[in-house]
Amino acid sequence: MRDLGLKVSGVLVVLLALELCSRTGLLSRDWFPPVTETYAELFKLAAGHPLWTEIGRTLSGWALGIALATVLAVPCGILLGSNQTAYRMTRVVIEFCRPVPSVALIPLAVLVYGVGLEMKVFLIVFVTFWPILLQVIYGVQDVDPVVRDTARAYGLPPLARFFRVTLPSAAPYIATGLRIASAIALVLAVTAELVVGAPGLGQSIVVAQSNANLPRMYALIIVTGLVGWVLNLAFQAIERRLLRWHPSQRQEVAQ
Amino acid sequence: MLEVSHLRKVYGPDPTAAPAVADLDFTVADQEFVCVLGSSGCGKTTMLRCLSGLIPFTSGEITLRGKPVTGPPEDMAFVFQDYSRSLLPWMTVRRNIAFPLRYKGVDRRAANEATEEALDAVGLAGRGDRYPWQLSGGMQQRVAIARALAYRPSILLMDEPFASVDAQTRSGLEDLLLSVKQRYGITVLFVTHDIDEAIYLGDRVLVLRPPATVGHAVTVNLPRPRDQVLTKQEPEFARLRGELFAAIDGRSVAA
Numbered sequence: 001m002r003d004l005g006l007k008v009s010g011v012l013v014v015l016l017a018l019e020l021c022s023r024t025g026l027l028s029r030d031w032f033p034p035v036t037e038t039y040a041e042l043f044k045l046a047a048g049h050p051l052w053t054e055i056g057r058t059l060s061g062w063a064l065g066i067a068l069a070t071v072l073a074v075p076c077g078i079l080l081g082s083n084q085t086a087y088r089m090t091r092v093v094i095e096f097c098r099p100v101p102s103v104a105l106i107p108l109a110v111l112v113y114g115v116g117l118e119m120k121v122f123l124i125v126f127v128t129f130w131p132i133l134l135q136v137i138y139g140v141q142d143v144d145p146v147v148r149d150t151a152r153a154y155g156l157p158p159l160a161r162f163f164r165v166t167l168p169s170a171a172p173y174i175a176t177g178l179r180i181a182s183a184i185a186l187v188l189a190v191t192a193e194l195v196v197g198a199p200g201l202g203q204s205i206v207v208a209q210s211n212a213n214l215p216r217m218y219a220l221i222i223v224t225g226l227v228g229w230v231l232n233l234a235f236q237a238i239e240r241r242l243l244r245w246h247p248s249q250r251q252e253v254a255q
Numbered sequence: 256m257l258e259v260s261h262l263r264k265v266y267g268p269d270p271t272a273a274p275a276v277a278d279l280d281f282t283v284a285d286q287e288f289v290c291v292l293g294s295s296g297c298g299k300t301t302m303l304r305c306l307s308g309l310i311p312f313t314s315g316e317i318t319l320r321g322k323p324v325t326g327p328p329e330d331m332a333f334v335f336q337d338y339s340r341s342l343l344p345w346m347t348v349r350r351n352i353a354f355p356l357r358y359k360g361v362d363r364r365a366a367n368e369a370t371e372e373a374l375d376a377v378g379l380a381g382r383g384d385r386y387p388w389q390l391s392g393g394m395q396q397r398v399a400i401a402r403a404l405a406y407r408p409s410i411l412l413m414d415e416p417f418a419s420v421d422a423q424t425r426s427g428l429e430d431l432l433l434s435v436k437q438r439y440g441i442t443v444l445f446v447t448h449d450i451d452e453a454i455y456l457g458d459r460v461l462v463l464r465p466p467a468t469v470g471h472a473v474t475v476n477l478p479r480p481r482d483q484v485l486t487k488q489e490p491e492f493a494r495l496r497g498e499l500f501a502a503i504d505g506r507s508v509a510a
């Protein structure tokens with residue numbers, strides 16, 4: 001409770017300082033409107049439909065991209081994680097593709113898919129595939145040998161070993177991969193909208209800026225931040241629930 | 256009956272390399288309690304892993320009730336040296352005990368009964384819903400034993416199971432093991448580096464010399480049920496201890 005109070009007052013102090021800077025002219029009003037105006041605009045936007053539509057557009061690219069990347073990366077990661085030969089063969093390819101800066105692909109994506117949802121999804125899939133893939137590989141490779149032996153000694157057939165042992169013990173890695181992917185995917189979705197003008201939050205920010213509607217631009221930036229924050233919270237909550245058993249999530253219990 | 260003849264195990268691809276198990280011959284009769292005593296690194300774990308079918312051996316023969324061992328036998332249970340790592344952290348205590356039963360073809364009801372009975376036998380009734388990591392080391396070891404008991408093996412292999420629990424817990428676990436062995440009529444092959452423990456528990460003690468060959472075997476003529484205080488005061492106990500100490504060749508037997 002006390003912690004929450006401290007957090008809230010911290011935020012309020014920062015907002016107040018910004019407001020003062022803007023009102024006194026310390027920050028030029030040409031590019032930094034008072035915080036109160038930004039928030040007034042934010043609430044106005046939140047009441048109307050367009051904001052939620054834009055959030056929906058950005059998030060649908062995010063969700064489709066991550067879902068597709070997961071569907072592709074998890075089986076690949078399981079294969080590469082459990083087969084040394086396949087892993088060695090593909091390592092160079094992975095090491096080469098992974099660091100390609102995502103924005104460098106935007107022209108290609110536009111060329112192939114135009115400026116709509118598909119383009120965003122393609123970018124997100126291409127970029128988030130790698131962190132998920134690597135985490136799955138590490139997770140599968142990192143199954144405790146004692147656990148593996150236990151399952152074999154007690155006669156679990158291979159498929160049961162996979163579902164009862166390999167998958168659960170790789171789950172924390174997969175969750176980390178998804179959390180990383182989620183953050184990257186949001187950045188990519190917004191970037192694609194900003195640069196190419198695909199519909200979504202990013203495009204609305206550009207439009208507000210070119211109409212010189214600064215409070216709205218700031219309001220939309222805040223919304224983008226909030227979306228990222230909420231997504232991160234959601235992932236953390238899911239992890240806490242599913243990975244109760246993992247050392248990072250364990251909570252003390254009364255004896 | 257477990258029969259081991261000319262067992263040899265060399266790790267790695269080169270069969271002329273130094274063996275971890277050189278030439279091992281012994282038999283364990285049904286319902287017998289045999290302790291294998293040997294210093295650290297003399298090949299005890301390797302021997303057990305061969306016997307349990309977890310790893311292939313280089314040459315020799317292992318038969319369990321006349322059938323050659325090529326993979327983990329159905330009626331064998333294994334308690335690992337690393338007991339805490341052999342419990343699956345994402346399963347409750349109860350599920351840790353019950354999960355192997357399904358793959359043995361035990362129906363759900365019988366599995367539940369066997370689980371509760373095993374929990375009760377090791378004094379953990381009422382802790383079934385805990386996770387292993389919420390229990391102390393001694394309790395975790397009891398869960399590992401309960402899992403082995405619920406599996407209703409005809410033979411139980413144990414790899415220094417009490418090496419890392421404190422002395423008090425250890426004597427409790429030793430007596431627990433003796434009483435459940437009596438109750439279920441199991442054959443036990445128990446590996447340890449502790450001379451007193453081997454004499455206290457066993458009907459017979461085999462001394463392993465590196466690289467694993469049976470250097471010496473003694474029959475323990477001490478009355479059962481054994482008692483932590485009285486048994487260890489018997490002159491026979493002291494005599495056996497002296498004999499085994501000499502057999503280990505003055506070599507340090509501490510871990």
Ligand SMILES: Nc1ncnc2c1ncn2[C@@H]1O[C@H](COP(=O)(O)OP(=O)(O)O)[C@@H](O)[C@H]1O
Pocket residue numbers: 266267275293294295296297298299300301302
């Ligand atoms: N997986 C392995 N690969 C290669 N050498 C091993 C392996 N496991 C054990 N060894 C070697 O085999 C010998 C016996 O080891 P181990 O069976 O673990 O002995 P103990 O259980 O009696 O301490 C040791 O020299 C050890 O280094």
Ligand SMILES: [Mg+2]
Pocket residue numbers: 299300301336414415
């Ligand atoms: Mg060992």
